Amino acid sequence: MTGKLKIKEIAGLTGLSPSTVSRVLAGKNNVSPQAKEKVFYHARYMGILRDIPASRLLMNSLLVCAPAAAFTPNGDRYYYEVIQGIISEISHYDIHVKKCSLDINEADTTLFMKHVNQDDVDGVIIIGIDDESLYRLAAESDKPVVTINARDKKMRLDCVSPDHSSIGYSAAKHLLEKGHRQVLLFTDLRRETMIQRLEGFKRACQDHHLVFDESENLLVTKGYGEPEARANFKKYLQQRSKQQLPSAILCGGGAIARAVLGELKNHQLQVPEDISVMSCAYSHEMDEIKSLGLTAAFQPCRELGSEAVCILQSRLTRNISSRFNLLLQGSIELGNSVADVNWRRRELYQTHSIP
Known part of the structure; x- marks a missing residue:
């Protein structure tokens, strides 16, 4: 049956004019919702909608x-x-x-x-x-x-x-495969999506035979902004000696990463010589993250x-x-903020400090 005959058949079944049926199937918005519902009902039954190009949007x-x-x-x-x-x-x-x-x-x-x-x-x-x-x-x-x-x-x-769990897993896996064992996840947990990243982080630790200890491997900030993150991280640094600090920090977002870099600099700690820093980030932040020299796991936007x-x-x-x-x-983009501890142990790794 040709397209024109199908349109005439639907017109007969719905009581609508062929031109109205044609406009509905063409995705035009100058038709009533009731007319669209009638046409779609019969078009689905006849298998016509499967033949409509994916590029055509049937919405007003x-x-x-x-x-x-x-x-x-x-x-x-x-x-x-x-x-x-x-x-x-x-x-x-x-x-x-x-x-x-x-x-x-x-x-x-x-x-x-x-x-x-x-x-x-x-x-x-x-x-x-x-x-x-x-x-x-x-x-x-x-x-x-x-x-x-x-x-x-x-x-x-x-x-x-x-895939928040996969992004958290891949970011942690990147750090662990560079030889880091004391890794801190610094993030916000107010939304389910952040908890999924945490679960991915935990799974990566498990796959590398490491025990996840919340008191040592997790720092939570309340709020998405840089000031809140900076205050939390400053307090964290003040409560620990240099020997008690992690080898690497995975930041839950760009604002948290900026806060970490700023406070590490204030405490005269170099990245990545003293501590490696990696961030989870959004694709629209890519230019800024790259300008900071950060290695980051980017999520789609x-x-x-x-x-x-x-x-x-x-x-x-x-x-x-x-x-x-x-x-x-997501995807992982490499910067200069993560030291390769495996190579460092062999005295083969040359660091590039982030100012």
Whole structure:
């Protein structure tokens, strides 16, 4: 059956005009939600949606829910960049992006449902929200929903995230394979994603036959900012002699890494001669991290937004029950901040101090 005959057949089944059916299947936004629902129902049954190119987005409006700071470059820069990935992915199509600001742990569910229930909203992306009650409402909304950097533990929603456990594991493994044995993880544990990195760190220690001791291998800061991290690390250094300090420090983010470098310098400790420093960082921080000479494990950023849009599209074109849990891997970029202890023991390693 040709494409034109299928359009006529759907028109006959739905009571809509062939031109309306054609506009729906072309992803145009000048059709009603009721018309789209009718066309999609019959198109799925006839197998037509599987033949629609992946590049065609069948949405009028996309609702993006995130913490308020994510919608400004001066707020949460990481989530702001994720949203730019979403916008970039749909930039070639006539799709309106609607925004809904929500609290991370206690989201305003009434506000959320007000936005979701708007007729022209065809898909929802939830970024960095950990509220389980919100997940339940999203799953019951009968609209495709994807979470970014947040996991629905009851497996009702599609999810795309950095593979935080793998990133934590790979970063720790890099240090351990350089011969470091006393490694400190300095991080924030307020979110589930940071706990996943900690679990990866622990697993790397286990694989290298090292016992993870929380009092020796973990330093927690409360807050994402550099001032808080600097105060915590300063106190940590004051409570220990030089002989009690770790061989290497893995920092949970760029702000923590800057705080560590600053306080080590104040205490006349050189990197990497006295202590090696490595950071977990975001891809949009790459230029700054490289300018500091840091070795870092970078996690994907804009790619999360792009993949979330693709998952939404697959939900609109494929009527399947299984949910996605897509984990994007990071990468390790080498700098001058990590000494190779194995070579140093053989007197073969030449250090390059970070000023």
